[in-house]
Amino acid sequence: MIKNEKVIENRVLDPGAGIFKLVLRGQTAKTARPGQFVHLKVSSTMDPFLRRPISIAGINRQLGEITLFYRVVGRGTSELTRVKENQTLNLIGPLGNGFTVPRQGKLLLLAGGIGIFPLFSLIEALDTSKVKVKLLWGAENRQFLEAAGLKTLLEKNLDYEVSTLDGSMGHKGLITDLLEYYLQAFNNPSEKESSILAWSAAACGPKAMLQAVTTICRQEGLPIEVSLEERMACGVGACLGCVCTVREASGSLVRKRVCKDGPVFDGGEVVWDEES
Amino acid sequence: MIKNEKVIENRVLDPGAGIFKLVLRGQTAKTARPGQFVHLKVSSTMDPFLRRPISIAGINRQLGEITLFYRVVGRGTSELTRVKENQTLNLIGPLGNGFTVPRQGKLLLLAGGIGIFPLFSLIEALDTSKVKVKLLWGAENRQFLEAAGLKTLLEKNLDYEVSTLDGSMGHKGLITDLLEYYLQAFNNPSEKESSILAWSAAACGPKAMLQAVTTICRQEGLPIEVSLEERMACGVGACLGCVCTVREASGSLVRKRVCKDGPVFDGGEVVWDEES
Amino acid sequence: MKKVDLTTQLAGVKLKNPVITSSGTYGFGEEYAPFYDPALLGGITVKGITPLPRLGNPVPRIAETPSGMLNSVGLENPGLEEFLRTYLPRLEKIGTAVIVNISGFSLEDYALMASSLPENSCISALEVNISCPNIQHGGMAFGTDPRSAEEVIKVTRKHTRLPLIAKLSPNVTDIVEIAKAVSGGGADIISLINTLLGMRIDLKTRKPVLANTMGGLSGPAVLPVALRMVYQVYKAVDLPIIGMGGISNWQDAVEFMLAGASAVSIGTANFVDPLAPLEIVNGLEEYCRREGYDSIQELVGLAHS
Amino acid sequence: MKKVDLTTQLAGVKLKNPVITSSGTYGFGEEYAPFYDPALLGGITVKGITPLPRLGNPVPRIAETPSGMLNSVGLENPGLEEFLRTYLPRLEKIGTAVIVNISGFSLEDYALMASSLPENSCISALEVNISCPNIQHGGMAFGTDPRSAEEVIKVTRKHTRLPLIAKLSPNVTDIVEIAKAVSGGGADIISLINTLLGMRIDLKTRKPVLANTMGGLSGPAVLPVALRMVYQVYKAVDLPIIGMGGISNWQDAVEFMLAGASAVSIGTANFVDPLAPLEIVNGLEEYCRREGYDSIQELVGLAHS
């Protein structure tokens, strides 16, 4: 669960957006599942103090390598950029439950910004000869999309659609516009997408986006899994720092730990606007 | 006074003794004097927190380089070993007053352990055609002496004598034994060293050693400069963390700041066993 | 090689070694079991229990600070009943001393928990968290006023024969006064420190980072304060001390024992290095061997003199 | 590019900008002059003065802690007379507000200093350090008891017309109570925090690192505690606040202003980065410009609501 893994690559993909690719070789790749994460020690000293959670974006069991993508937003991720190839990095993982990986049917992937990263490993794990996949990805602009791995999607020959806030690529607007458009299309039996019933969704992105897409999917009866983010201390369920609130079948509210019981939850169960 | 200097070399000299050589290129070399020190920022984060004082052991004005030697004893010096060539290191300096550099006469150098390091720069600065130099150096064992730069002394063709606690090299015992032996010799007019009156001394080492050699030198009427060490915070005289006590000509006790008023003091003025 | 005696006797509580994990940082003993066998520790302290289940505070509950962190979990816990039903049976098999941390908002809360927690079970001691706001006395924490601190311990004492650990809050003018009060109230052991009250503000939102505005500061940043309090209490009060607050490695643990702690408790360090408690057990043993101590207890209080 | 108004009015004290340096960390304004012109700062606070010269404590006086340090300088200073004779004349030329920090062990000490420090000089305000042990009341610090805190300020107030800054100790159960007391005593401004009491032990000697056993903790480690106290006092007391405790960069300074500080003071950060105060002035200006504030004072207290 805790180990030093060898840094195979730690390289900036896009200096503008501050997005890095980090490849680690070790035991994690053996058991990791899509949607799980690792908890990285970013400094050898007491400052920055806490570990940082980063999703597993790629799993190569043959090489024993996992791939992570991270965006530099603060001190922890800045420290991470200083780690050199061939050094080791201390991590705890793989952690969390991960996404359900369907064996058949149709999967709608919904990504907001860097929420694309955990979805990469899910895409990788799907048998696309049996599962039909469609990805909707919303971001600020074209530059971000390209920095965050658009090419990878092209290479994978994935059926995708993007939206950007500034219209520099794809639909100008929000991912929810795209989502509503396609759900209508699925509902329309004249369209080749046929019945909406065969679809399920998996989403990752900012909380507001997850809430919005969950509401829309639920209106149309689509089951949706969401991957939540929360500030974490322990990452293993011991500190209760990272909770979300879930409404159980009985109607009662319970806390769940994003790190241990999640980060993937049934979107329909998550209580989004809780103030207790 | 505060600057980033380029790391030209940061290399272990002796892994056993944990002694490193660090060469920095920048403005400090321009004005540095023997016995001064630099205050190094050893970490880019808040931990370890304080700067670390290290003596300037070599000054090369042509190349604009200073040479430091440091022994790894704790977290700060450990962090320092991780600094790579061509990186920059932030320092404040040159700081402190430094040793008097005699133009003529006879200088007795007294070093205890790593106290040799600041004396290197003093030796370098002396015009040995005009100043007669004799070095007495006490340490734990031969390995330490060799690790800490004995070869340099040999290359310089310096007149020196060593003592080791375990007798693995030179006199078995303390540097004070050597000192007493040579002072007697200087006192003896039949010896070629002639009169003791031409001699002065400069010493650096642990406090107990400095006190002992000061007492002996003073008994024989030899003026002695000692370079003190104290735990430092600011290094520039602002915090009053690093004081020593000095008895002024008037007889009254005053505090002096090792960083700013020293580190070099008239040994005869230092109050060694002060408890107030 | 001579074996070092690591056993530690705290009033009535016997520990294999002096290393315990702290309440709120070790769940109910299960989360770190994949890393090492908790039976290797001297003991574990479970998350603070209250009579009724609590959802705790909204998120964010965590903020990072230089060499430390803030938390405002707000005593989320399953409540006494669920603890007895679900967690206690599982703890029976853990193979080390179990300390149950209890928190209340009234004297009745403490009385209820003390009388409900079984004396013949794996529970080795109750740790009475007196840092909660005392709703009967206008919201100041029980632990910041010597009289209410004494009262809480007295009431708890009446309702159980289990050894009582009084856990002190560092947010006080005079820790010795509080320590004397809980000693007078009948505590067998003193543990200190709980967290220091702190806060951070988010530059983007311009509001406090924690949803609950303020939270408890823990981790290496608080170590010097905790160590000072252990030193002061050891000098003034004749009860064994469990020292905690920022302990991250065996060197820190030695400092606490020299200051006067008979045992040490590891909290926030678990989050950064899950193996820390185990490494501290090993480090302490190694230190004693190297320095020629036959028993770890010889270290206790050596810094005084 | 619109100019940001950095001027700051603290009761009667007008500052060019809200960045001051803290007592005991900036000498008498000369040590950092080789790094930059102190006239670029809002003000400087000189080392704490006592009526008589003091040698202070023996060494070691310094210990490092995670993201912080301990000091036990023990108020070494040249004494009032020597300050007036030697240091004050030199300070006349410094070109920025000069705050003189005064420390005493009796009410008479404070009275004497207040009446001796000239009202018509470069001195902009007196900062009354109430963290010293009150020898008239059994050694507890003036600043840990509301009544003696109020008394000290009252006495000082009587002997000078200079603006009075009451500097509070964080080693108290209830900082608001003390802040209200000094407000009642006639303070014009409140500065907080002084250092937290802490200690460290040396594993080699097995004794406290500091010759004086305990010392004051400062630096980034204490920031969350300091920020919390500024926030609490701003809410409860209607006096301008100078916030300090671990401020190392402009982001920290913004946090303190959002919490309610009208000015910030930079202490320990000077030791690590002598240019920190200057960089904070520039960082604050830049931040206001970027975020569209015309005056730095618009930030004060924004985290409340």
Ligand SMILES: Cc1cc2nc3c(=O)[nH]c(=O)nc-3n(C[C@H](O)[C@H](O)[C@H](O)COP(=O)(O)OP(=O)(O)OC[C@H]3O[C@@H](n4cnc5c(N)ncnc54)[C@H](O)[C@@H]3O)c2cc1C
């Ligand atoms: C399960 C999980 C998986 C994640 N996967 C990825 C990933 O694959 N790639 C990636 O770039 N990032 C990912 N993140 C977010 C990443 O953990 C944070 O960006 C990182 O911890 C910020 O550290 P920092 O020190 O650089 O920033 P800080 O200085 O700590 O904070 C900068 C800002 O980032 C936000 N932030 C800080 N910590 C968190 C956190 N734990 N969760 C959410 N927001 C935070 C806050 O708004 C803060 O103001 C993930 C987070 C979680 C919880």
Ligand SMILES: Cc1cc2nc3c(=O)[nH]c(=O)nc-3n(C[C@H](O)[C@H](O)[C@H](O)COP(=O)(O)OP(=O)(O)OC[C@H]3O[C@@H](n4cnc5c(N)ncnc54)[C@H](O)[C@@H]3O)c2cc1C
């Ligand atoms: C003016 C001056 C010049 C110096 N020159 C050199 C030099 O050229 N080469 C060299 O190797 N060392 C030199 N030192 C000592 C050096 O500064 C310390 O060894 C270093 O700061 C220790 O840092 P650390 O983090 O590795 O150890 P820490 O973990 O901080 O401490 C380890 C042990 O070292 C001792 N120590 C810590 N700080 C100091 C200090 N400031 N002064 C004395 N002892 C201390 C303490 O006993 C402590 O227990 C000098 C010190 C001074 C004051």
Ligand SMILES: Cc1cc2nc3c(=O)[nH]c(=O)nc-3n(C[C@H](O)[C@H](O)[C@H](O)COP(=O)(O)O)c2cc1C
């Ligand atoms: C996330 C978290 C939750 C905590 N919960 C409790 C609690 O429920 N009861 C309690 O007495 N102390 C609680 N504490 C305090 C710790 O037990 C410990 O006293 C404190 O964190 C100082 O030690 P440390 O610095 O080693 O963490 C909690 C601390 C943290 C960090």
Ligand SMILES: Cc1cc2nc3c(=O)[nH]c(=O)nc-3n(C[C@H](O)[C@H](O)[C@H](O)COP(=O)(O)O)c2cc1C
């Ligand atoms: C070495 C040192 C000496 C100090 N001397 C004084 C003093 O004489 N008077 C005083 O009121 N505060 C004194 N202080 C406290 C500081 O002024 C400041 O309140 C405290 O250090 C917190 O701020 P910081 O974390 O930015 O340093 C001193 C602090 C240090 C580190």
Ligand code: FES
């Ligand atoms: S981060 Fe500790 S419980 Fe999730």
Ligand code: FES
């Ligand atoms: S280290 Fe600050 S005065 Fe010398």
